[in-house]
Amino acid sequence: MQRILLTGATGLIGGAVLHQALGRDEDVTWVCLVRCTSVEQGRQRVAARLARFTDPFTAQRLVRKIEIVPGDFTRADLDMDPRLDACTHVLHLAADTSWWGGERVFRTNHDGTLALARRAQAMAGLQRFLHVGTAMICGAAAPSLVEETAYPAADAEHIVGYTESKAATETSLAALFPDLPIVIARPSIVVGHSTLGAAPSSSILWVLRAADALRMLPCDPESCVDIVPADWVAETLIGLLKKPDLKHDLYHLSSGTAGRTRWADVIAAFEKAAPSDGVRAFQRFDLDRDRSALRKRFTEVFGLGDASMRAMLRATRAYYAFCALDLTFANDRLLAEGFDRASSLASYLPVCLANSGAITEQFADDIEMFASIPPCPALPTDMPLAAFA
Numbered sequence: 001m002q003r004i005l006l007t008g009a010t011g012l013i014g015g016a017v018l019h020q021a022l023g024r025d026e027d028v029t030w031v032c033l034v035r036c037t038s039v040e041q042g043r044q045r046v047a048a049r050l051a052r053f054t055d056p057f058t059a060q061r062l063v064r065k066i067e068i069v070p071g072d073f074t075r076a077d078l079d080m081d082p083r084l085d086a087c088t089h090v091l092h093l094a095a096d097t098s099w100w101g102g103e104r105v106f107r108t109n110h111d112g113t114l115a116l117a118r119r120a121q122a123m124a125g126l127q128r129f130l131h132v133g134t135a136m137i138c139g140a141a142a143p144s145l146v147e148e149t150a151y152p153a154a155d156a157e158h159i160v161g162y163t164e165s166k167a168a169t170e171t172s173l174a175a176l177f178p179d180l181p182i183v184i185a186r187p188s189i190v191v192g193h194s195t196l197g198a199a200p201s202s203s204i205l206w207v208l209r210a211a212d213a214l215r216m217l218p219c220d221p222e223s224c225v226d227i228v229p230a231d232w233v234a235e236t237l238i239g240l241l242k243k244p245d246l247k248h249d250l251y252h253l254s255s256g257t258a259g260r261t262r263w264a265d266v267i268a269a270f271e272k273a274a275p276s277d278g279v280r281a282f283q284r285f286d287l288d289r290d291r292s293a294l295r296k297r298f299t300e301v302f303g304l305g306d307a308s309m310r311a312m313l314r315a316t317r318a319y320y321a322f323c324a325l326d327l328t329f330a331n332d333r334l335l336a337e338g339f340d341r342a343s344s345l346a347s348y349l350p351v352c353l354a355n356s357g358a359i360t361e362q363f364a365d366d367i368e369m370f371a372s373i374p375p376c377p378a379l380p381t382d383m384p385l386a387a388f389a
């Protein structure tokens, strides 16, 4: 009997994991560490997330299968709940994914993960501690094909503090917990669901749609972006968690060179879904030099009237900075383990577009990541990204 401690069950990938795992009749108990004031409130928080993957009745049925442990992973080392002791596996997804949360993000992601690892040391039957990082710890100056072993690197040029905190976490886990069976999984960029489209989350999908609406790209349309769907990430994490023997202790969960997405293919998919002139010409612009051009175009297309739209402009510019990096994350290790390839974005983008609402409403799925900057009207939206890092 396996007992899997899951953190981050109320988040996008946590929901995708539970949606897939709880649908199967397996001899596994999922123990979810959830921030809540009571077990029932925690259950309903997880049910709300599951209801984005299925109907509310099925979500309620599935959520009855899990054990809820109310708690905060950043204080897990102080949590003596005996239900944690018997866990055989840990899937650590929880994180503060805010890009500009500063010290708070570091305390949660780095210090909090070390607290969870200390708690895991008391799990006598622990077989695997699967820590979910991010492939973006490579920073902005990485080569276009990123290998797992090259990072974390002390000289990586982080665009945001979030990736820096994830890099430091990996370094500290390796240095301080050689006794734990730690495996690191680093997803690339998670967008949509290959069959449910935008229903589970519009995170980052809105950025692609905003770029399409703006008809502006900060990079060559022949350059690539490494995007994978949430359901594939979930399936692969469950596989990495349970596979008895793994050849490595570090894996990218990425599309790799065969499955990466050319911007030209994204543009073609948009043209197919919503035909325009057949050409769909995009203006190439420079993120630093042409800030005012982006702001002007954004104002024309979306308006810039309220704080949420100003946040959306800042978020668009920030995501553009990542999109322009032209990075592909090697996935040879994952394929050699026998895992399936991810569907390419171009193949499932039509499903995502088919059940998408307004772009500005979809931004709501990411607004918390950008909420750390006070919605101050005086804040210049053309402030360089580094100022927020």
Ligand SMILES: NC(=O)c1ccc[n+]([C@@H]2O[C@H](COP(=O)([O-])OP(=O)(O)OC[C@H]3O[C@@H](n4cnc5c(N)ncnc54)[C@H](OP(=O)(O)O)[C@@H]3O)[C@@H](O)[C@H]2O)c1
Binding pocket: 007, 008, 009, 010, 011, 012, 013, 014, 033, 034, 035, 071, 072, 073, 074, 092, 093, 094, 095, 096, 097, 108, 112, 132, 133, 134, 135, 186, 187, 188, 189, 190, 191, 203
């Ligand atoms: N989505 C991507 O594109 C992507 C790409 C690469 C890597 N990743 C990594 O994958 C993981 C999951 O990402 P996601 O997109 O699913 O994130 P998400 O939707 O933002 O969810 C974050 C989860 O972490 C939980 N959490 C945060 N602080 C917590 C705390 N102190 N105690 C307990 N739970 C806490 C949240 O719980 P509450 O509901 O209580 O806030 C929520 O369940 C993260 O580690 C992220 O860095 C994501």
